[in-house]
Amino acid sequence: MDGFVWCVLLAFVSTVSSVDGSLCNFPPSLWCSSEEIAAACQVTWQCKQYWSRQTVAAPVQLTLYYETLCPDCQNFYKKQLYPAYKQVGDIMNITLVPYGNAHEKKTSEGKWQFQCQHGEQECVGNIIDACTISIVKNFTVYFPFIYCMEEKLYEGNIKPPEAADKCAKLLNLKEIDAILACSNSDAGNMLEHQMALQTDALQPPHTYVPWVQLNGVHTEKIEKEAERDLVGLVCDTYMGEKPPACQKELKFKHRI
Numbered sequence: 001m002d003g004f005v006w007c008v009l010l011a012f013v014s015t016v017s018s019v020d021g022s023l024c025n026f027p028p029s030l031w032c033s034s035e036e037i038a039a040a041c042q043v044t045w046q047c048k049q050y051w052s053r054q055t056v057a058a059p060v061q062l063t064l065y066y067e068t069l070c071p072d073c074q075n076f077y078k079k080q081l082y083p084a085y086k087q088v089g090d091i092m093n094i095t096l097v098p099y100g101n102a103h104e105k106k107t108s109e110g111k112w113q114f115q116c117q118h119g120e121q122e123c124v125g126n127i128i129d130a131c132t133i134s135i136v137k138n139f140t141v142y143f144p145f146i147y148c149m150e151e152k153l154y155e156g157n158i159k160p161p162e163a164a165d166k167c168a169k170l171l172n173l174k175e176i177d178a179i180l181a182c183s184n185s186d187a188g189n190m191l192e193h194q195m196a197l198q199t200d201a202l203q204p205p206h207t208y209v210p211w212v213q214l215n216g217v218h219t220e221k222i223e224k225e226a227e228r229d230l231v232g233l234v235c236d237t238y239m240g241e242k243p244p245a246c247q248k249e250l251k252f253k254h255r256i
Contacts, residue, residue, distance in 0.1 A: 057240025067100025068125030069118035125160035131182035
């Protein structure tokens, strides 16, 4: 953060500390992460100074904590996340964490055993996603594949490995053999353990899925807006010049 504005914010801490904790319960490093948080912490003017000094606006950081057989997660993928990626993907970075409401314990062999909300096949799907993210690495390649899998699983009567195989053929994903091998390996087991650690480290702890973080922050307001109109939320949060999709979104809001 810009040194001048950071000093101003630090000088402002004593004032903010007197504000109702329910309004500003974020650390100073997050005060300028969105207009909503800046207003809650009474630092809107200071944050505007900071935003104005940025020559290139940082993309919006969106993290989705989910599980592969969760109907609400699949619905979020279909109605919000994938359309937002297509429309405003240039101003956002998406991080996927496939674990959700699962639990893990270590076996006597030193491996991790997972228990998933929607059964064993959900654990399989979560590990396939974790392996895909690790092996493919390129988000623009693996995200359409994971979205395709969610669509196939939502339709039902198909297991995650079959969905993965079908989507790989549709999208010509060459790494499919390595992904499926990983999902049955010690490496895949450890990758999913890392997803578990990320999920269990959430503050506040997640209580449902999908669980959306925006610029490292989760609030009920952010969650509701993300599930209602993710494109609009990303456009409102982005501090740079808005892309054409955001202008269309603004015109639509004015009409309703």
